[in-house]
Amino acid sequence: xxxxxxxxxxxxxxxxxxxxxxxxxxxxxxxxxxxxxxxxxxxxxxxxxxxxxxxxxxxxxxxxxxxxxxxxxxxxxxxxxxxxxxxxxxxxxxxxxxxxxxxxxxxxxxxxxxxxxxxxxxxxxxxxxxxxxxxxxxxxxxxxxxxxxxxxxxxxxxxxxxxxxxxxxx
Amino acid sequence: xxxxxxxxxxxxxxxxxxxxxxxxxxxxxxxxxxxxxxxxxxxxxxxxxxxxxxxxxxxxxxxxxxxxxxxxxxxxxxxxxxxxxxxxxxxx
Numbered sequence: 001x002x003x004x005x006x007x008x009x010x011x012x013x014x015x016x017x018x019x020x021x022x023x024x025x026x027x028x029x030x031x032x033x034x035x036x037x038x039x040x041x042x043x044x045x046x047x048x049x050x051x052x053x054x055x056x057x058x059x060x061x062x063x064x065x066x067x068x069x070x071x072x073x074x075x076x077x078x079x080x081x082x083x084x085x086x087x088x089x090x091x092x093x094x095x096x097x098x099x100x101x102x103x104x105x106x107x108x109x110x111x112x113x114x115x116x117x118x119x120x121x122x123x124x125x126x127x128x129x130x131x132x133x134x135x136x137x138x139x140x141x142x143x144x145x146x147x148x149x150x151x152x153x154x155x156x157x158x159x160x161x162x163x164x165x166x167x168x169x170x
Numbered sequence: 171x172x173x174x175x176x177x178x179x180x181x182x183x184x185x186x187x188x189x190x191x192x193x194x195x196x197x198x199x200x201x202x203x204x205x206x207x208x209x210x211x212x213x214x215x216x217x218x219x220x221x222x223x224x225x226x227x228x229x230x231x232x233x234x235x236x237x238x239x240x241x242x243x244x245x246x247x248x249x250x251x252x253x254x255x256x257x258x259x260x261x262x
Contacts, residue, residue: 001255019253029256090261094254115251116259121244122218122231123259133218133229135262137198142261154200154218 002026002077007069008049012062014069016042016050016077023048031055032077040077092142094123101148102127105140110151127151179209179238192217202227206242221245231262 005015018026026032027050030041039055052063052072063069087093094116102110102125111128118124123134132138132151141150173180182205192201193213202220215234220227221241228245236244 019255021255021257025256084256087258088260091258092261094257094259097259098254116254117228117251118257118259119228119244119246121233121236122229122262124229131220131226131229133200133231133262134259135198135218135231138218139261152198154198156200156202156220 001029001032001079004052004072004075004077006073007066008046010066011051012064012066012069013045013049013051014063014072015048017048026077029079029083032079034075034077040072040075042077092144094118096144097125097142097149099147100142100144102151103148105150105152110153113149125149125151179211181205181208181211186213189214189217200227200229203241206240206245208241210236210239210241212237223247 001020002016002018005017007013008015016026018024020026020029024044027042027044031039032042033039041053041055041060042050043053045051052069054061054063063072081095084093097116098113100113102113104110110130113125113127115126116123116134117126117131125132125134125139130151130153132153138152138154139149140152143149182203185201185203185205185208188201188203192199200218200220202222204222206221206223210232214232215237217232219230219232219241221230221244223245224247230241230244
């Protein structure tokens with residue numbers, strides 16, 4: 001979900017790099033875990049700067065000095081998948097789509113979804129060498145629970161070479 | 171400097187023919203194009219273009235608020251996959 005960056009000031013504040021869709025939403029997922037199983041809560045105190053509270057053996061300890069903050073540098077923050085709110089209809093978490101098995105309409109295996117791209121013009125799925133737009137026409141069925149999706153790879157438009165000409169304004 | 175308004179938006183001519191063919195076919199098709207410099211016109215709304223980024227044809231679903239931008243803006247030439255985190259994708 002994010003990573004703790006360098007210490008900020010002498011009051012135990014740290015810079016936090018948030019990977020959430022809306023960066024300031026990271027504190028809504030408190031408590032967060034690191035890869036060693038430790039538990040943290042963060043509270044934003046400025047733009048990209050947070051105060052960290054460590055939850056250790058039933059006691060909460062607010063990191064209030066710079067050396068404590070420096071000990072947390074480069075800590076990666078995670079949250080369990082089941083704590084994410086359920087997505088809307090026809091909406092899917094990118095993390096859920098990656099790894100799904102893609103099968104074609106006739107039932108043949110196409111491979112695994114290796115990445116989901118979204119550059120502002122709709123999402124697209126990378127399935128091996130295939131890039132498929134994430135539309136109802138190209139991906140008519142998505143079954144996250146069963147770990148598969150049905151793909152109808154779009155055909156390529158072919159036009160007569162004489163139609164239209166390269167260059168120039170319309 | 172902005173482009174003179176009397177010229178109108180620049181579009182490579184072959185795109186118009188391909189877009190027209192795609193619209194008439196009504197099938198699930200991607201229009202592969204190399205013209206990253208072309209402006210997105212209102213008649214392209216709803217179509218899916220595969221815009222070449224030097225390596226692959228990235229699918230670009232044209233929507234209303236993309237009109238006036240260039241195709242190349244939606245097909246980056248450098249790879250950055252980012253982190254999935256809590257990000258969601260809506261099926262278009």
